[in-house]
Amino acid sequence: MYYESTRGLKPKFNSAQAIKAGICEDGGLFVPETIPEISQEFIKDLINLDYKQIAYKVLSLYLKDFSEDELKDCINKAYDSEKFTSERIAPVVGINKIASILELWHGPTCAFKDMALQILPHFMVKSLQKTNENKEIVILVATSGDTGKAALEGFKDIAGTKVVVFFPNKGVSEIQRLQMITQKGGNLNSIAINGNFDDAQNGVKEIFTDKDFIEDFLSKGVKFSSANSINWGRLAPQIVYYFSSYIDMVKSNKIQFGEKINFVVPTGNFGNILAGYYAKQMGLPINKLICAANDNNVLSEFLKSGIYNSKKDLKKTISPSMDILVSSNLERLLYELTDRDSSLIRIWMEKLKEKSEYKIDEDTKRKIHDLFWANYSTEEETYKTIGHMYDEYRYVSDTHTAVAIDVYEKYVISTADMTKTVIVSTASPFKFNSSVVKGIFGEDKIKNKSENDLLSLLSVECNVNIPNSLKDLDKKDILHKLIINKEDMKKILTGIL
Numbered sequence: 001m002y003y004e005s006t007r008g009l010k011p012k013f014n015s016a017q018a019i020k021a022g023i024c025e026d027g028g029l030f031v032p033e034t035i036p037e038i039s040q041e042f043i044k045d046l047i048n049l050d051y052k053q054i055a056y057k058v059l060s061l062y063l064k065d066f067s068e069d070e071l072k073d074c075i076n077k078a079y080d081s082e083k084f085t086s087e088r089i090a091p092v093v094g095i096n097k098i099a100s101i102l103e104l105w106h107g108p109t110c111a112f113k114d115m116a117l118q119i120l121p122h123f124m125v126k127s128l129q130k131t132n133e134n135k136e137i138v139i140l141v142a143t144s145g146d147t148g149k150a151a152l153e154g155f156k157d158i159a160g161t162k163v164v165v166f167f168p169n170k171g172v173s174e175i176q177r178l179q180m181i182t183q184k185g186g187n188l189n190s191i192a193i194n195g196n197f198d199d200a201q202n203g204v205k206e207i208f209t210d211k212d213f214i215e216d217f218l219s220k221g222v223k224f225s226s227a228n229s230i231n232w233g234r235l236a237p238q239i240v241y242y243f244s245s246y247i248d249m250v251k252s253n254k255i256q257f258g259e260k261i262n263f264v265v266p267t268g269n270f271g272n273i274l275a276g277y278y279a280k281q282m283g284l285p286i287n288k289l290i291c292a293a294n295d296n297n298v299l300s301e302f303l304k305s306g307i308y309n310s311k312k313d314l315k316k317t318i319s320p321s322m323d324i325l326v327s328s329n330l331e332r333l334l335y336e337l338t339d340r341d342s343s344l345i346r347i348w349m350e351k352l353k354e355k356s357e358y359k360i361d362e363d364t365k366r367k368i369h370d371l372f373w374a375n376y377s378t379e380e381e382t383y384k385t386i387g388h389m390y391d392e393y394r395y396v397s398d399t400h401t402a403v404a405i406d407v408y409e410k411y412v413i414s415t416a417d418m419t420k421t422v423i424v425s426t427a428s429p430f431k432f433n434s435s436v437v438k439g440i441f442g443e444d445k446i447k448n449k450s451e452n453d454l455l456s457l458l459s460v461e462c463n464v465n466i467p468n469s470l471k472d473l474d475k476k477d478i479l480h481k482l483i484i485n486k487e488d489m490k491k492i493l494t495g496i497l
C-alpha cells in the first residue's frame, strides 16, 4: 500500500517512508491510497481479542510494509500493562442506558496523546531501520502541555532518537509543568520559553523552515523531525480504539452486533475524530461523528456552515488542549470528501494561508452534514457539565471530556436521536484539577490552594485514586531547569545537540 499527499504528489511512499517524512514535501499530508474495507466477519472476529490483538488486526491493514513480527513488537512495547494502568488499555464505562464513556487516559501521562505517542516512537525506529536511515533523529516539539509530556514519555531511552520540548513557562498548568521538568531519560530535554504557546510554535516552525540550519545539522548526522498529529504514525493507532470500544459495547450487551453507534469527540487538531471517520469508512457501524469544540469554535462553525474562518483571536480556555484555530487534519477529510481532488485542496489551503478563510462547495458540505454533527461548549457550560456529571452519575470528568458531554446533550436536544453513544474522554480529571474541583464544588473550594493540594482534595472528596504518575510530582527532582528567551531557541539547540 502506498501513501500519497493531499496536495497531489504521489511519491509512492510506503508507510515507513511516510512515517519517517511526517509531512510530504509539497506541504500536504500523507493518506493511504485507498481506505481498506473490512467485512462484518472481520469485526466479529475481534470479539475474542484483547486490545493488542485488535491493534494488530487494524494496523496491519495500513502498515503493510511492516512484517508481523515488527508490528507486534511495536504494539507489545507500546501497550504493556506497566505503562497503562488499565489492563483494557482503553476501557468503556457505562453512564446510563444510552451513553457510555471511552477513557483514553490510562497511559503514562494521563492524556489521550499516549494512545498514539506510546507507539509512534517504535514505528519511527523501525521506519528508520527499514529505510536505511543512519542519522540521529531529533524530535522537536512545541507544546501547550499534553503533547510535550507524551512525546517525552514515548521517546524515553529510545535509541537513535532525541527529543527537545519547548513549552511556554507560564502557559501550562502546574501539573503539566512539573510533569515535564521532572522527566527522566538520557535523550530528553524540556525547555521553558519566556513567552506563550504561539512563540514556542513559531520558534519551532522557524527552525523547520531554515534550510541552512537544517543542512548544517544534516552534515553533522542529525535530522530534525516532528511528532505532531499530522504524522500518519500518530493517526493510524487512533483508529484502533474505535474498534475496541465498539467491541466493548457489544460484549457488555449495550448494543447488538451490527448496531450503529455515535461517537462524540472533543476536538482540537481533528486527529482523534478523523480516526473515527477512517473507522467508519472501513466499515465499522458508526452513525454520527459528533465534533465538540470549546470557545475556540472555528472548526465546529466550519462543519456547520462550510466556511472556515480563522480570523479570530485564540482564547485561553479551561480545555487548553483544544485551543486551536487551524485544525490541520481536516485537510485529510476534505481530500476524501472531494473524491481526492488535490487541486481543490491546494486552492482552499492557499486561501486559508493568505486570507485565513475559505468556503467549500455545497456537495462537500452535504457530505459533511451526513457524517458529522458539530457544536461547542462555553466555559460556563463546561463547568456546569462537570458539576452535573458528578451530581447525577458520580462521574468525575476533566474539562475536555465535559466539553464533549455538553455538546452531546445539545445534540440530543436538537435531534432527539436515541442511538447508543460513546463519548470519548481525553484526559484524567487530575490533570486539570483546579477547574474540575471548581466545577464540582464551586469557586470557594479552590481558593488559596496549590494544584498539589487540589490533587489530594479531589481524590478524597470524590473518592477516586490519584494516578501513580501524578503522585508526589512536587517531591521529584527537577531535572530540566532551562528557561530561555524565544529568540534563543536555535542557539540552545546548537548547544545541546
Ligand SMILES: *Cc1c(COP(=O)(O)O)cnc(C)c1O
Pocket: 111, 112, 113, 146, 147, 229, 266, 267, 268, 269, 270, 271, 272, 273, 321, 322, 400, 426, 427
Ligand atoms: C490533544 C487533545 C485533544 C484534541 O485532540 P485532536 O486529535 O487534536 O482533535 C482533546 N483533549 C485532550 C485532553 C488532548 O490532549
